[in-house]
Amino acid sequence: MRLGITIFAVCFMASLLSGCWDQKLLKDERLAFIVGLDLSSDGKIQTTTAILDVSGSESGTKKYSEIHTVSGNTSRHNRDIIDREVPGRFSASKMRVILIGEALARQGIYPILDVFYRDPSSALNAKIAVVEGTSKDAINMKLSGTKLISEHFSKLIQSAENRTIVPAVDLQLICPSMLDPGDDFAVPYISKSETKPSVYGIALFSGDIMKDTLKSEDSFLYLLMNDKLAKAGSLTLKINEEGNREQEKYIAMNIQRLKRKMKVNVNGYRNIHVTLDLNLKVTAIEYPKDHLNDRRVLGELNKKLSEELTRRAQAITKKMQQANFDGFGIGRRVMAYYPDTWENLNWIEDYPKVEFDSKVTVEIVSHGIMN
Incomplete structure (x- = not known):
């Protein structure tokens, strides 16, 4: 009896191991x-x-x-x-x-x-x-x-x-x-x-x-x-119009840290408002005009960079809406948190009508080894 059980177990295990019938050789x-x-x-x-x-x-x-x-x-x-x-x-x-x-x-x-x-x-x-x-x-x-x-x-x-x-x-x-x-x-x-x-x-x-x-x-x-x-991430921007040399009109920076906050608010069935705040900590890796050790100069640069990137961010969201490109997943958030609203939307037609409020704040936290 014990011998029969052993033979059966061996045969059963052998049947499980014979799995090479569909092999594909390189x-x-x-x-x-x-x-x-x-x-x-x-x-x-x-x-x-x-x-x-x-x-x-x-x-x-x-x-x-x-x-x-x-x-x-x-x-x-x-x-x-x-x-x-x-x-x-x-x-x-x-x-x-x-x-x-x-x-x-x-x-x-x-x-x-x-x-x-x-x-x-x-x-x-x-x-x-x-x-x-x-x-x-x-x-x-x-x-x-x-x-x-x-x-x-x-x-x-x-x-x-x-x-x-x-x-x-x-x-x-x-x-x-x-x-x-x-x-x-x-x-x-x-x-x-x-x-x-x-x-x-x-x-x-x-x-x-x-x-x-x-x-x-x-x-x-x-x-x-x-x-x-x-x-890594680096960007070169033109922030000055004055100056005799073209190179002094630009600044290059590395992104060190970012903090992004995005809120989607729905009022009524088709009034959708998106607030997107982006805070960037950057390092100035090239600025031929110099004087980055001056707090007044640094403050002016932070303001100019924030305004320029905010303008670009608003242009990007506008282009995204014109292309019907919901790259931030706004529809997914509406679907999850406002299901009744989503049921009454035609997202292809309603997404371009979403109100975006985009803002970018830049702070230069380092400017290399030069003072």
Whole structure:
């Protein structure tokens, strides 16, 4: 009897351990580290991907990108076409960057990203960005040095995130906002010249549709207003009109600390008022006009900086409303704290009517080692 129980237990445990029937060997995969999605001239979806290939020689191992461009009815259809072009199975499990052409982004991006969300092997931590023109041109761009195109874009976006120029978003993080009627998201917007791409700022989305852009100086302030200071943040502003030398009209500063307060008040069903107060502690890292040890000069600078950034903050909120970009999640707050009001709102029509009262206060707390 005891022997029979032991045999049964061994067989049962063996059945649980036999889970390798669906294994996917890396040697059979063709790994795509970057993919670009565009709208083709005939209305189809164009996919451009750089597949990593490794070749060995006497001089060592060499990595290069094998680029494929196909057009199809959907993103999944394009994967099937690429599968027929490459020796091996196309895999997006190690994807680093997804680039979307601007024309396609302005039509809506959820349909083309749906395949990534439904595939359990997708790399949901892949960076996502909108590019000026087409992503095909960006991926086919010839860069100096030996850096892979996927590595270049990945580090370009990561660097901008660390400097508080673009939000730290990926494929997974944008999904809730894309489907939430009370919240919107922004992604990096990359412009390109004939020789190299650069981070212009951010692309503003309403739902899954790109509506407008903010240049880097404005995207930096938007992120501060959204309480999202990254590892570092610096800004150069023109605050003086007088002076013989142009350089003396500017000040450069690092953001040391910030404190953001935002209140949403609802009076009646459609009277929504938002108060946003941003307090910044900064370090002056360049001011050729000098005399920052003088309290009177320092007080005047604090006042000028506060007025200039307040003016910019008000312009940013106005542009956000014109683009129907609820980047502060005002709708989500109304939905949570004023549910009866939310039921009577058409947020697409009512969000541009929200009254914003934005104010920025700047205090220079350090000015380097010079007196």
